[in-house]
Amino acid sequence: MNERAPDPAESDAALVTRVRVGFVTEESVYGIVLVSGMIVVSGGYRATAWETFVSVIGTVFVFWAAHIYAGTVAGHGVVEGDDTTLAVAFHRSVRRSLGFLLSALLPCFVLLLGALEAIPDALALWTALWLGVVILAVLGFSAFTVRGSSWPVRIAGALGTAAFGFAMIALKAIIH
Template identity: 65%
Template sequence: MGDDGSLRSKSGNETAAFLVRSAFVTEEAVYGVILVSGMIVVASAGEATVWPVFWKVFATVIVFWAAHVYAGTVARHGLDEHEDLGLREAFIVSLRRSLGLLLSAFIPLLILLLGATRAIDDAYALWAALWAGVVVLAVLGFVAFRRRGSPWPMQILGALATAAFGIVMIGLKAFIH
């Protein structure tokens, strides 16, 4: 971010890196991947095709994201550590903070869509979407520990610990189905 708090004074690469760090590598992103994985597990029970799973997961992500933006706006409106936030500013801050929840669903939903459109087999799409969630969680954990300056063994441990939440979802799918 520039000295004035805007994105204007950064180069394209710096702006993209800032957006990845501030929007994607967040607790909202971790929560979003776990939410999507859990929804895949629950929504796929008894479904013959991936289409209904895709739409249930998609709708749930949109509702949770909208609720997160709304809750953040209400919580931040008029209350901030450094200044009094108006409704518009509170909404913008909440919208930016919640992008990780929305963006984190993209890869698993894309894989489900590939299954729904028959580009890949339905069963493969479900399992691939769950494993993609594990990979995304591992990357989020790794990047979070790396940007805090942790030594590489802690970065790996952080990636494995974060990915473990996705592994739990895969275990649930195997157990339930």
């Protein structure tokens, strides 16, 4: 047998790339912008962290389900001669939209801490918003890293993507 043992470094690098490419999607950016927008809207109604958490979680799941549905319908035999089954289209859509759901986890966790009164409501809301900025920056930086861009371009990508989070924070400040 001439099969060589897999190199652990190659496996780790492939896994990191797969995770990064799977998470660095437009769905991830859209998910965190949606969460931030929901926090801003809830803050406009003087909602508690608990009320904000419930509305954000509910909205994220509805939008995620709608995204999966739309992706399944759009990916199921729309091209003549394409014999993609409904199940295959569904699995592709779920895999593609995971970033939407995953990007919402950390801000929602912070909101949950506020809802459980582990931290004050205002701190939970502002921390979740700033965490959104950080996640957006990481997504932008990662997108340009995957493409092999130079450091200045990666930083510009991070700042450009984070600008959506800064816009949400500006909206929250204006509303309050």
